[in-house]
Amino acid sequence: MKVIAKTRPETKQYWTCCLGIAAAMICGAVLSGCMSGLDMFSDSNVDKTVRTNTVTNGNTERLTDEITVRNAVSSADILRTGGSPIPWANSASGSAGVISSIAENHDNNGRTCRDFVTTKHSYQGIANFSGRTCLGNSGEWLLLAFDRQG
Numbered sequence: 001m002k003v004i005a006k007t008r009p010e011t012k013q014y015w016t017c018c019l020g021i022a023a024a025m026i027c028g029a030v031l032s033g034c035m036s037g038l039d040m041f042s043d044s045n046v047d048k049t050v051r052t053n054t055v056t057n058g059n060t061e062r063l064t065d066e067i068t069v070r071n072a073v074s075s076a077d078i079l080r081t082g083g084s085p086i087p088w089a090n091s092a093s094g095s096a097g098v099i100s101s102i103a104e105n106h107d108n109n110g111r112t113c114r115d116f117v118t119t120k121h122s123y124q125g126i127a128n129f130s131g132r133t134c135l136g137n138s139g140e141w142l143l144l145a146f147d148r149q150g
Contacts, residue, residue, distance in 0.1 A: 061093040065120060066146050069099070070133050073116045074141035078104055088118070095122040097129075111135055113144075 072088040076099070089096040097119040104114050113134040120127050131146040 061095070061122070064092045065090050065095050065122075066143055068095075069097070069116075069118055069129075069131065069146065070141055070143040072099060073102055073114050073131075073133050074135075076102055078102055078114075093122065095120055097121055107134060 068088055068090040072086055076086055081102075083101065086099040086102070087096070088099060099116055099118040102114050102116045104112065107113050111134045113132055115130070115132050117128070117130050120129055128149040129146055130149055132144045133141050134144055136142045
């Protein structure tokens with residue numbers, strides 16, 4: 001038996017390499033038409049109306065929770081509730097809780113103040129807080145204390 005078809009390794013590699021380079025050049029030429037107008041270093045193509053959100057830091061969440069609790073304590077009708085628990089929820093932070101007690105008194109300056117105890121249920125867990133809010137000279141309730149307990 002006589003072998004009539006023989007391959008020459010040096011020519012096979014050469015043609016394979018040439019075909020690969022040609023295919024890459026053709027793909028590059030075709031795809032370059034799809035990418036016209038996408039200049040990465042130009043501000044003309046940037047949509048400045050799109051905004052992304054970030055993960056809130058603990059300070060913003062704490063401030064909105066404090067405001068929500070202050071509003072719940074200051075707007076509570078103590079005579080009507082008769083010491084029953086008052087629920088509160090903050091949709092901005094996802095926190096919620098129950099104000100278990102509110103005691104109204106006057107401070108040394110004659111201001112009306114309310115001392116309160118509440119729970120806070122958040123993504124960090126459940127915690128107990130005590131606080132104090134007083135009626136300011138402008139008629140707005142001011143949160144003077146909001147402290148985590150043990």
